[in-house]
Amino acid sequence: MTVKVHPQPAMPLLADPPPWNERPPPAAPECVGQSVLGNAINLYGARPANLLVIGGVHGDESEGIFLAHLLLSAGCPVLPCLNPDGALLRQRWNRHNVDLNRNLPTADWKPHALNPRYPPGAAPGSEPETEALLAALRRVRPSTVLSLHSYTESFVEIERAQEELSTALNEAVAEYTRAAGIERRSTVGYATPGALGAYGRDNGLLILTYELQRGRSHGELQGLLGPFLRLLERLEAERFAA
Ligand SMILES: [Zn+2]
Numbered sequence: 456m457t458v459k460v461h462p463q464p465a466m467p468l469l470a471d472p473p474p475w476n477e478r479p480p481p482a483a484p485e486c487v488g489q490s491v492l493g494n495a496i497n498l499y500g501a502r503p504a505n506l507l508v509i510g511g512v513h514g515d516e517s518e519g520i521f522l523a524h525l526l527l528s529a530g531c532p533v534l535p536c537l538n539p540d541g542a543l544l545r546q547r548w549n550r551h552n553v554d555l556n557r558n559l560p561t562a563d564w565k566p567h568a569l570n571p572r573y574p575p576g577a578a579p580g581s582e583p584e585t586e587a588l589l590a591a592l593r594r595v596r597p598s599t600v601l602s603l604h605s606y607t608e609s610f611v612e613i614e615r616a617q618e619e620l621s622t623a624l625n626e627a628v629a630e631y632t633r634a635a636g637i638e639r640r641s642t643v644g645y646a647t648p649g650a651l652g653a654y655g656r657d658n659g660l661l662i663l664t665y666e667l668q669r670g671r672s673h674g675e676l677q678g679l680l681g682p683f684l685r686l687l688e689r690l691e692a693e694r695f696a697a
Pocket of ligand 1: 512516604605
């Protein structure tokens with residue numbers, strides 16, 4: 456498939472689908488939940504599948520939200536913006552100022568933030584956006600989840616050793632990281648209790664966290680789309696087994 460990328464799409468990101476995506480999604484999304492402020496959290500291409508793509512866990516990481524919106528017609532299930540309130544407010548957290556990537560019901564969830572930047576919420580799974588993510592996981596029943604973020608440097612993080620993945624999955628990741636000129640890492644370098652990676656370890660899911668380069672123009676994603684769509688195809692082709 457081909458998707459057209461606009462050099463600098465206009466905000467708001469919350470028009471769903473956004474006006475700058477000229478290839479409309481083939482079907483209406485399923486609403487899997489609502490944010491604190493009542494914004495719909497939509498799942499496109501909802502069906503049982505090996506791969507689920509999510510964007511916008513952190514509302515201020517527009518690069519991932521943008522890329523996820525480009526994939527609405529790619530065929531795989533996509534939840535383009537988990538944190539629409541944060542996207543509206545241009546903040547990392549949801550409207551309760553909770554870091555949704557510390558709020559998942561995991562064995563390692565901690566009630567106190569290890570760092571003021573990462574408030575975990577009142578209880579594991581306390582936030583409506585977390586409920587929406589869990590609803591999407593129940594709907595799609597993926598074995599692999601690719602979560603799109605952005606950071607000061609770009610890399611793909613997989614908290615699993617190479618030996619835990621099949622040759623085909625390792626090759627798919629290696630092919631993409633080579634094409635994008637980025638590293639595969641096994642950790643972000645600090646503990647992330649209540650994060651999707653921990654949820655994946657608890658539940659036998661393979662989690663890929665893709666940190667896009669923050670601040671790059673959205674148009675620069677154009678060159679990565681071919682390899683990226685190929686990565687999605689290959690992740691979808693195989694069911695990861697823990
Ligand atoms: Zn993030």
